[in-house]
Amino acid sequence: MSEQAASSMRDDHVVLGKLTSPYGVKGWLKVYSHTSPMDGILDYPEWVIRQGGALTRHRLLQGRRHGKGLVALLEGIDSRESAERAAGAEILLPKTELPELGGGEYYWHQLEGLTVVTREGVVLGRVAYLFETGANDVLVVRGDPQGEPPAIDDRERLLPFLPDEVIVGVDLAGGTLSVDWDPDF
Template sequence: MSALKTSVQGDKSASERVQLGTLTSPHGVKGGLKVYSYTSPIENIFQYPDWLVGTGESLTSMRVRQGRPQGKGLVVFLDGVDSRTDAEALAGATIWLPTQKLEPLGTDEFYWYQIEGLSVVTVSGDVLGRIEYLFETGANDVLVVKGDADSLDKRERLLPYIDGVVQRIDLEQGVMTVDWDPEF
């Protein structure tokens, strides 16, 4: 099983889209914007040229005219954003993508947003909590599982996202089964 970080943040209220990143601040005077990307590698955000840009309660469809690495980050130029003033109006906006535009995955592959929020149950039936989020360590991804009202206790646990620990993922039931000692 592999978890792909193409999108790490799901919109819990609108499961038909996922957050790809954020437009952080203007770059230059010609309408460029710095981008904080949730994709891995970060440049993968430019594989999706049509974005839904969220400001406040509204979403606007915007097309990427040009995107490029800039230092350790990214810069994007969007159609219709032609000045620093235009870019300033989008600073802090969120970047969304309809889930149907994500690349299809193979068997036993999941996007991070699909895993976040799943209930985690041990093979012996102990409920450990819900997956709050994942992060990368280099060796493997790590699940951050937070105890809740339905769990064995209120502890936060860090579980490696690897074969042998993760036994089964059932998206329909919203459950991940793990081989993990609840005392650890």
């Protein structure tokens, strides 16, 4: 796959989860979900599966919670052998199929890559990724003094995603996230 095709695929899809391992002998697979709630991934009737650079579409035939995780049965995967071949594949969804969010709500993929700027105009870096904690989501911001725009330093900062406290503005069109944060912290 060309670099341009791979980049386009990353831009057009969001990763919802992963097929981890076979479950039983009839093609069921264990599923690791990135959605919140975890079983929200089962609300999507068709999954795009990416394995080894190849994309295939599969209709979700059945899915349910199983223990602390999820299991799913996909159209075209009907034996343990075919489930073994699918294990390790990523579950993608075209971004155009994501539900619309209300004002002030964002998908993580929308925040990744935004330039983080303090109220005083100091560039801290870009949002590399986010993760969940028990209390709130956390932005991982990586500084790059040679970046565009250049950051104040090359530190990695963990900023809590607390709207109206730490996060004072999100401009998706402008590519910036404004924060109330001390650069020395």
